Amino acid sequence: MTAPEPVIAPDPASAPEPVIAPEPTSVPGHTSAPEPTPATPTPPTLSCRGLSKRYGDVHAVQDVGFDIAPGEAYGLLGPNGAGKTTTISMLVGLLRPDSGHVRVCGVDLAADPMRAKARIGYVPQEIALYPELTGRENLRFFGRLFGLPRRELAGRIDEVLDLVGLGGRADDRLKTYSGGMKRRINIGTALLHRPEVLILDEPTVGVDPQSRKAILDGVEHLVGEGMSLLYTSHYMEEVERVCDRVAIIDHGRIIAEGTRRELIALVGGADKVELSLEGDLETALAKLRAVEGVIEAAMTGATSIRLLTEGGRHLLPALITAVDGCATVTATQVIEPDLEATFLHLTGSTLRD
Amino acid sequence: MNPRPVLALVAANLRRHARDRVGLFFMVVMPFVSIVFVGMAIGNGTGRLPVGVVAHSSDPVTAALLEELGRRPDLEITRMGSADDLRSGVRSGALAAGLVIPGDPVRLQLVVTRTNGSGLAARSAIDVAVGRVAAVQEATRAAVAAGATPAQAAEYVRQAQRESGRVAVTGGSAGAADPRGFAYTAPANLLLFTFINSMAVAAALVESRRLGMLQRxxxxxxxxxxxxxxxxxxxxxxxxxxxxxxxVVSALAFGVTWGDPLGVAAVVVVFALVATGAALLVGTLLNAPDQAPAIGPPLGVVLGMLGGCLWPREASGEVINAIGHLFPHAWGMDALLTLARPGTGLTAVLPQLAVLAGMAALLLGAALALFRRRALTAF
Structure with missing residues (x-):
């Protein structure tokens, strides 16, 4: 139609100044007295323990617990039906857990839902916006719900519109927007009140690649500015890209949790390196075996050798140097184990089941 | 309770309705189309009977008779040239009745068809007018006989007429019939369209639920x-x-008299509450936004039929009217038609208000309880 889709987060230099930085004191209608915190000086932005939810005989969520530190991006990875959305519904106060509790910046959600909810920016999986209203009117509606003072509201809406790159379309009705644009307003809506933690439930489902990139760029930008993030997806590559730590959830339980490296280490850290060579492959094979970090080497064809290594990518220059004089490397491929492999290993099923 | 979120919801919802052109058409145009067409079909508001008059002389008695006939609110007097014209007018139905006043107005000639209701009505109206003129003549003659000059006699009679005018009976008899024309269709369509359009906007509520707006x-x-x-x-x-x-529009444009403002306001408010309860109930029970316009307005039309909002209640049988009183429309009609009669007020419609308020409480209670359970689950 018009210009290419703008990214959700424009160049930081051009972004309006106090965009996202969490400002607890700016949440109106709620006192900002310091929370009675547990032992740690700064409580996790979002913390849950022992969350369980049953529907009849089905355990939708069982004993789920994790902490998200300020500025941390936390991923909840699992196939459809694993319990991600049920977990999130309990975290944002839409669903009362059968057991367990949720704390937002130290505030117990069940005990003081108004104060806890004021610090969460929740973006539901579906686009929950009024199609008959304009983008700006939708933002104004949610700004009022979040109690933004009248004086600040208009300015803040403009900031968020700039942030999601929809300033130019702000006064068009939502139903005239593309799917990606709706998604961006859907996310912008959750940013109005400067939440301390942003919760995104599968934000890229049904989105074209361009908007998907824009959303991921924008989310990274927000995390870079210090916002905590809970990101759920069944797209491995999104979680790998955006999140510092990941929990793998299946059948309502968290079955593994850690940084990407930690999770991959669960299935063993060895990388495969495939080399295509020309020259004296016998000699080359012997020389490659001698390189430190190479665990195993084998000829897999007339011009190819497969190695099992530790830290495959970093080893490449040493491997190429090692065969210098007897053979020439014409192509390389490094196959690192990824979350997909971990997931397969842990659950016995693929993510896109 | 913090009013801001409530007002935010109201503002957003009203803006949505304002953008719905079909909905606006049904709110702003349709009711008046219905008021006008049905109003014209069941007789216009004035309800005057056309009566032709042929008068051959201009003596005082004839003049008094013409004046008296012209003063009657239920007659539309047309002077005709000849008795033949008058007869053909009555025969064709253009005139409800005709009156020939001969040169010596002692014997008047009435032309009327026997089988026609409006002819009979016109006859009795003419009888009354003639009787009044005769009474004035008689009274004047009596005063002159008692020694008054004709001028004094005329003055006495005028005075007597003024006295009697003061005690004239206003309003109808006990079992007053329902009014005709706009006076009937305006309240009928008020109830009909308030209810139907409430049902239609229930679609917006279903849509809000489907989109997840309420959850969000x-x-x-x-x-x-x-x-x-x-x-x-x-x-x-x-x-x-x-x-x-x-x-407002029917009062300004069609001259409809609604009656005691306080009473009308009370009826309108409780009926709007009934419609709100019904709309919330429908909006909570249905799951697809398309179902609301498919189910709500037909329901509103049926209840309107039973309550006498589509045609005069007199046209329905007693059974239909009794069934109608199981639903709010019939009670609303009772209340609004009572208020439209002169001399009534809020106290005259307290029973109807009580019934409507009970229905509103029942509907709203059920709707809110269900809405809370089905549409809003959170803490």
Missing amino acids: ALTAPVRRASVLLGEALSRFLVALAQAVLIV
Whole structure:
């Protein structure tokens, strides 16, 4: 139609100044007295323990617990039906857990839902916006719900519109927007009140690649500015890209949790390196075996050798140097184990089941 | 309770309705189309009977008779050239009756068809007029006989007429018939369209639920009661706006007299609450937005039929009218038609108000309880 889709987060230099930085004191209608915190000086932005939810005989969520530190991006990875959305519904106060509790910046959600909810920016999986209203009117509606003072509201809406790159379309009705644009307003809506933690439930489902990139760029930008993030997806590559730590959830339980490296280490850290060579492959094979970090080497064809290594990518220059004089490397491929492999290993099923 | 989230919901919902052109057409144009067409079909508001008069002389008695006939609110007097014209007018039905006043107005000639109701009505109206003129003649003659000059006699009689005018009976008899024309269709369509359009806007509520707007609203620091109140208030304001629009426009454009403002306001408010309750109930029970316009307005039309909002209640049998009183429309009609009669007020419609208020409480109670359970689950 018009210009290419703008990214959700424009160049930081051009972004309006106090965009996202969490400002607890700016949440109106709620006192900002310091929370009675547990032992740690700064409580996790979002913390849950022992969350369980049953529907009849089905355990939708069982004993789920994790902490998200300020500025941390936390991923909840699992196939459809694993319990991600049920977990999130309990975290944002839409669903009362059968057991367990949720704390937002130290505030117990069940005990003081108004104060806890004021610090969460929740973006539901579906686009929950009024199609008959304009983008700006939708933002104004949610700004009022979040109690933004009248004086600040208009300015803040403009900031968020700039942030999601929809300033130019702000006064068009939502139903005239593309799917990606709706998604961006859907996310912008959750940013109005400067939440301390942003919760995104599968934000890229049904989105074209361009908007998907824009959303991921924008989310990274927000995390870079210090916002905590809970990101759920069944797209491995999104979680790998955006999140510092990941929990793998299946059948309502968290079955593994850690940084990407930690999770991959669960299935063993060895990388495969495939080399295509020309020259004296016998000699080359012997020389490659001698390189430190190479665990195993084998000829897999007339011009190819497969190695099992530790830290495959970093080893490449040493491997190429090692065969210098007897053979020439014409192509390389490094196959690192990824979350997909971990997931397969842990659950016995693929993510896109 | 913090009013801001409630007002935010109301503002958003009203803006949505304002953008719905079909909905606006049904609120702003359709009621008046219905008031005008049905109103014309069941007789215009003045209800005057056309009566032709042939007068051959201009003596005082003839003049007095013509004046008296012209003063009658239920007759439309047309002077005719000849008795033949008058007869053909009556025969063709253009005239309800005809009156020939001969040169010596002692014997008047009435032309009327026997089988026609309006002829009979015109005859009795003419009888009354003639009787009054005769009484004045008689009284004047008596005064002159008692020694008054003709001028004094005339003055006495005028004075006597003024006295009697003061005690004239206003309003109808006990079992007054329902009014005709706009006086009937305006209140009928007020109830009909307030209810139907409330049912139609229930679609917006179903849509809000389907989109997850209500759930999302609850992830903001907003109490459930605020969301509940905001949604209910949005529907109530639409119902009220519809009712007020019909009252004001019909009063200004069609000269409809609604009666005691306090009483009318009370009836309109409780009926709008009934419509709100019904709309919330429908909006909560249905799952697809398309179902609301498919189910709500037909329901509103049926209840309107039973309550006498589509045609005069006299045309329905007693059974239909009795069934109608199981539903709000019939009670609303009772109340509004009572108020339209002169000399009535809020106290005259307290029973109807009580019934309507009970229905509103029942519907709203059920709707809110269900809405809370089905549409809003959070803490």
